[in-house]
Amino acid sequence: GAVVSQHPSWVICKSGTSVKIECRSLDFQATTMFWYRQFPKQSLMLMATSNEGSKATYEQGVEKDKFLINHASLTLSTLTVTSAHPEDSSFYICSARDPGRDRAFFGPGTRLTVL
Amino acid sequence: AQKITQTQPGMFVQEKEAVTLDCTYDTSDPSYGLFWYKQPSSGEMIFLIYQGSYDQQNATEGRYSLNFQKARKSANLVISASQLGDSAMYFCAMRVEMGSQGNLIFGKGTKLSVKP
Numbered sequence: 105g106a107v108v109s110q111h112p113s114w115v116i117c118k119s120g121t122s123v124k125i126e127c128r129s130l131d132f133q134a135t136t137m138f139w140y141r142q143f144p145k146q147s148l149m150l151m152a153t154s155n156e157g158s159k160a161t162y163e164q165g166v167e168k169d170k171f172l173i174n175h176a177s178l179t180l181s182t183l184t185v186t187s188a189h190p191e192d193s194s195f196y197i198c199s200a201r202d203p204g205r206d207r208a209f210f211g212p213g214t215r216l217t218v219l
Numbered sequence: 220a221q222k223i224t225q226t227q228p229g230m231f232v233q234e235k236e237a238v239t240l241d242c243t244y245d246t247s248d249p250s251y252g253l254f255w256y257k258q259p260s261s262g263e264m265i266f267l268i269y270q271g272s273y274d275q276q277n278a279t280e281g282r283y284s285l286n287f288q289k290a291r292k293s294a295n296l297v298i299s300a301s302q303l304g305d306s307a308m309y310f311c312a313m314r315v316e317m318g319s320q321g322n323l324i325f326g327k328g329t330k331l332s333v334k335p
Binding site: 209 | 292321
């Protein structure tokens with residue numbers, strides 16, 4: 105069964121609103137989670153690395169004030185897209201690294217459409 | 220710079236035949252891991268197989284095997300006895316250990332279509 109969940113699986117919002125996406129590790133504690141973005145017909149690109157109890161590390165070109173990441177517990181990381189615009193429409197996927205199994209598991213993804 | 224290259228945007232294979240999906244990588248880190256994921260139209264990333272840089276033998280998982288040629292920096296995925304359900308996007312990915320927290324670097328992907 106799924107070991108990483110994401111909620112919601114899809115969301116449609118109006119331009120200018122904020123959207124929060126949750127990523128949960130279900131059967132292990134994840135000190136590190138990763139947020140990826142995938143535009144249609146493209147590959148996954150790392151946006152940021154989320155560390156429990158500390159600030160996220162953002163990749164070059166990703167606006168930290170626009171994509172707020174909070175990793176408040178060992179099983180939950182959230183990504184908030186603030187003041188969303190149509191160009192933010194994408195597929196957002198999280199992954200959580202399981203140190204016990206030395207690999208990361210992916211959530212099912214969240215499809216965001218900004219009108 | 221770390222990089223994954225998948226040179227086949229799309230591949231066709233006849234049902235029950237074997238197919239090889241190409242992947243080459245570039246890293247100066249001696250310790251790394253190579254992954255293959257399947258992404259059907261639903262979008263979920265399905266883990267297929269993993270090869271560590273120090274593993275002596277090629278990884279196998281059921282119908283999937285990884286042809287690891289370290290000197291050539293290639294990690295091709297071989298799918299034997301293709302099934303219609305294998306039609307999907309396939310991504311090769313690499314994780315390096317030095318200077319990272321374990322994130323994956325992905326190739327552009329190969330779209331595999333299995334013909335009945």
